[in-house]
Amino acid sequence: MTGYLLRRLGVAVLVALTVSLLTFSMIYLSGDPAVALAGEAATQEDIEKIRVYYGFDRPIVVQYLDWLWRAVQGDLGQSNYLREPVANVIFERLPTTMLLGACALVFALVLAIPLGVLAAIRPNSLIDRLALTIAVIGQAMPSFWFALTMVLWFGITWRLLPITGSDSWANFVMPSIALGYYITPVVMRLTRAGMMDVLQADYIRTARAKGLRPATVLWKHALRNAIIPVVSLAAVQFGFMLGGSIVIETIFAINGLGYLAWESIQRADLPMMQAIVLVIAIFYIVLTFVSDLLNAWLDPRLRTA
Amino acid sequence: MAVTDPSLRVDAAARVLEPSPGQILRRRVFGHAGLVFGLAVLIAIIAVALLAPWIAPHDPYDQVLERKLIPPVWFDSAKVTWEHPLGTDHFGRDYLSRLLWGARISLMIGFSAMLISFVIGTTIGVLAGYFGGRIDMVCSFIITTRLSLPVVLVAIAVVSIVGSSLTVVIWVLGLLIWDQFAVVTRAATMQMRKRDFVASAEAIGCSTPRILLSEIMPNIANSLIVVATIEFAHAIILEAALSFLGLGVQPPEPSWGLMISEAKGLMFFDSWLIAIPGAALFVLLLAINLLGDGLRDVTSPEGRA
Numbered sequence: 001m002t003g004y005l006l007r008r009l010g011v012a013v014l015v016a017l018t019v020s021l022l023t024f025s026m027i028y029l030s031g032d033p034a035v036a037l038a039g040e041a042a043t044q045e046d047i048e049k050i051r052v053y054y055g056f057d058r059p060i061v062v063q064y065l066d067w068l069w070r071a072v073q074g075d076l077g078q079s080n081y082l083r084e085p086v087a088n089v090i091f092e093r094l095p096t097t098m099l100l101g102a103c104a105l106v107f108a109l110v111l112a113i114p115l116g117v118l119a120a121i122r123p124n125s126l127i128d129r130l131a132l133t134i135a136v137i138g139q140a141m142p143s144f145w146f147a148l149t150m151v152l153w154f155g156i157t158w159r160l161l162p163i164t165g166s167d168s169w170a171n172f173v174m175p176s177i178a179l180g181y182y183i184t185p186v187v188m189r190l191t192r193a194g195m196m197d198v199l200q201a202d203y204i205r206t207a208r209a210k211g212l213r214p215a216t217v218l219w220k221h222a223l224r225n226a227i228i229p230v231v232s233l234a235a236v237q238f239g240f241m242l243g244g245s246i247v248i249e250t251i252f253a254i255n256g257l258g259y260l261a262w263e264s265i266q267r268a269d270l271p272m273m274q275a276i277v278l279v280i281a282i283f284y285i286v287l288t289f290v291s292d293l294l295n296a297w298l299d300p301r302l303r304t305a
Numbered sequence: 306m307a308v309t310d311p312s313l314r315v316d317a318a319a320r321v322l323e324p325s326p327g328q329i330l331r332r333r334v335f336g337h338a339g340l341v342f343g344l345a346v347l348i349a350i351i352a353v354a355l356l357a358p359w360i361a362p363h364d365p366y367d368q369v370l371e372r373k374l375i376p377p378v379w380f381d382s383a384k385v386t387w388e389h390p391l392g393t394d395h396f397g398r399d400y401l402s403r404l405l406w407g408a409r410i411s412l413m414i415g416f417s418a419m420l421i422s423f424v425i426g427t428t429i430g431v432l433a434g435y436f437g438g439r440i441d442m443v444c445s446f447i448i449t450t451r452l453s454l455p456v457v458l459v460a461i462a463v464v465s466i467v468g469s470s471l472t473v474v475i476w477v478l479g480l481l482i483w484d485q486f487a488v489v490t491r492a493a494t495m496q497m498r499k500r501d502f503v504a505s506a507e508a509i510g511c512s513t514p515r516i517l518l519s520e521i522m523p524n525i526a527n528s529l530i531v532v533a534t535i536e537f538a539h540a541i542i543l544e545a546a547l548s549f550l551g552l553g554v555q556p557p558e559p560s561w562g563l564m565i566s567e568a569k570g571l572m573f574f575d576s577w578l579i580a581i582p583g584a585a586l587f588v589l590l591l592a593i594n595l596l597g598d599g600l601r602d603v604t605s606p607e608g609r610a
Contacts, residue, residue, distance in 0.1 A: 140591035143581035243455025265465045
């Protein structure tokens with residue numbers, strides 16, 4: 001068990017370092033970062049000043065190690081635009097995005113798991129077909145278009161929900177649905193497949209033979225095992241949603257990390273962009289590590305693997 | 306075909322008793338409603354995209370300001386004209402023509418990005434699955450690292466730094482979405498590697514590239530085609546999202562995502578402006594997904610009835 005965990009941890013740290021290297025090298029994508037920062041009207045002298053000021057004159061390895069060392073200590077640099085430490089701004093915005101992601105995940109699970117279970121109990125029934133149709137339609141709908149359509153109907157035509165901002169719970173309803181519906185098909189399919197497998201198992205037949213109530217067998221005995229792969233899928237999808245929330249946050253003007261990313265692009269604020277990508281990637285790495293742990297804990301067979 | 310030749314008649318009688326593999330496949334393909342529907346719609350959209358220069362009623366870039374914002378023909382308005390069946394946008398450009406030309410952009414970007422990711426993903430996957438050991442460790446590490454990078458954020462950041470163009474969008478997406486190809490190829494290759502025909506190819510001294518290309522690849526093609534449809538749809542949805550955020554295809558090009566983005570400001574007055582390109586995206590993605598689901602049903606062993 002300890003060996004397995006240590007190996008996983010080692011891989012996670014290595015992946016994090018590689019990601020940091022990739023994020024760092026983003027500033028060299030445009031060629032010379034000093035020229036890019038100086039703007040079009042800059043003289044050669046200005047460019048040299050900027051190069052020295054930001055430390056671009058040092059060897060790249062030194063720059064990376066310096067950047068990494070600061071990042072590990074929580075110093076992600078200064079925003080070019082806000083003149084504030086990047087880390088402060090990011091951690092101010094992060095909770096909003098987390099909240100949005102969590103709401104979206106809850107929405108997806110609450111919709112997908114019961115549908116998946118019902119579809120598994122009666123394969124090829126009306127409800128199975130309905131679930132399949134929802135899945136197929138859900139996967140074909142671009143989230144930004146779905147979001148705009150909701151804004152139009154619930155926000156403008158029926159005036160049920162506020163369309164921008166992040167002040168009250170009502171602001172989070174549409175964004176959560178827009179962000180979460182996209183993962184319902186995956187969760188539903190996995191739940192359905194898992195349930196269909198488990199329902200064939202001997203222990204379920206035993207439980208039924210014992211005369212337990214069908215509902216108890218279904219929700220307590222079967223679902224508990226069928227849900228294991230869904231847990232790790234949900235963790236991974238949560239990570240994806242944090243990265244993908246930029247589109248939804250810009251539509252609903254939700255003051256989270258995604259909106260910050262979009263603003264930073266408009267302002268050509270590279271240190272901020274770098275830090276956002278890094279933070280979300282690290283968060284994803286931590287999430288997958290935790291879901292590995294969770295899996296090992298839920299399924300003892302994995303521990304020896 | 307008229308059966309006059311006696312030898313053919315014998316052949317036909319034999320086939321009634323035992324259908325050939327090709328016949329079984331054809332029967333399964335044409336018996337699958339989703340697959341047939343998806344394929345038909347996709348072919349229709351490809352045809353429309355290819356023929357756009359000839360069937361589009363107007364030049365998609367032609368601005369006629371005195372004819373701006375004409376609603377589509379099914380609207381009850383004095384401005385409605387059959388000269389612009391789907392109306393005109395805020396610059397007076399014919400919406401139908403822009404939609405038809407937009408199909409070219411979606412399909413081209415989606416297909417090219419899918420092709421790039423196919424090459425990268427299958428190379429990594431086949432190497433990892435065939436050689437195993439150290440090579441597998443390195444390849445798996447690369448896959449894990451790629452998965453921890455948030456696709457939308459990285460794509461947006463890179464595009465904003467490098468500058469946007471069709472080529473840049475294609476390459477950025479292609480370099481980001483190969484993970485599924487790699488994961489599926491790796492797993493499928495590992496399965497194939499244990500099979501006797503690979504061992505016999507090794508025994509008669511076939512070179513490794515030959516084994517990989519003509520023994521392994523043809524046998525895992527089924528799963529790869531399914532992944533290809535998924536990634537084709539994925540690339541199209543990402544292009545639309547990037548263009549929607551203003552970081553993909555640049556004006557005045559008629560990309561569907563960009564059309565939705567340009568109409569965003571007017572959506573409260575003329576909601577059809579976002580409904581039409583959105584519906585086009587939805588139909589295209591639905592067709593590709595149905596085709597992919599159908600191919601999976603038809604080619605997977607469980608789908609063989």
